[in-house]
């Protein structure tokens with residue numbers, strides 16, 4: 515019921531500068547985790563406030579406990595990588611099919627974790643490169659893939675422009691104070707005609723609407739910036755991308771079904787299947803192209 519009692523207090527000026535569109539007009543959604551979720555009135559991005567500092571985030575991610583948590587989540591398991599790669603190819607075939615056949619084709623995965631997706635891509639003809647901030651994840655990825663996986667940020671690793679044909683980034687931007695900065699770096703290091711593929715939780719999904727501040731993705735300080743199709747499109751535009759497609763998909767793991775009575779499971783399963791047709795799918799994806807000629 516928390517989502518239905520969300521306070522809509524109308525737009526008001528606040529001290530938060532929207533990291534996507536620089537607006538200061540936000541409306542309060544609901545209290546959570548000792549703070550508030552607010553929605554930007556201009557680009558619709560949802561922000562956890564108070565915003566943690568970068569130093570606080572660095573401390574959080576450098577802790578061993580974060581990596582152990584990551585290891586135990588479905589995202590870190592190899593079984594998902596194959597499915598994820600196939601899903602990625604479906605989107606590429608539709609919006610950038612040339613990327614699947616050209617030679618050579620170079621892919622960078624930003625936030626690659628233990629490198630499971632890269633391992634699948636390497637078997638399909640991609641030259642692969644990966645970066646992640648977790649030393650433990652990178653060490654494990656290097657054992658399988660070698661030095662193509664490095665620890666660091668895209669700003670540190672990919673310093674020269676026009677290198678990659680495809681850059682993927684799964685469930686990274688919702689962790690960032692300034693997602694547009696990452697997208698600008700991605701734009702710079704993509705080749706003209708190259709594509710970025712982003713996946714992030716959909717704050718306007720059916721699950722998020724039904725569960726409000728009990729939605730499983732509301733986990734500050736890990737998730738602090740939440741997107742819907744409109745705000746993700748806006749973020750990519752701010753970074754320079756022009757040709758942008760967004761879609762939503764049903765989750766690979768429907769965690770929220772665990773909590774409901776058995777007789778409702780069938781109805782809920784159907785709702786989650788239909789939800790992506792109305793942009794209500796749990797995960798939000800975007801593919802955006804860097805123009806093939808500089809103009």
Ligand SMILES: [Zn+2]
Nearest residue numbers: 532535554557
């Ligand atoms: Zn905004």
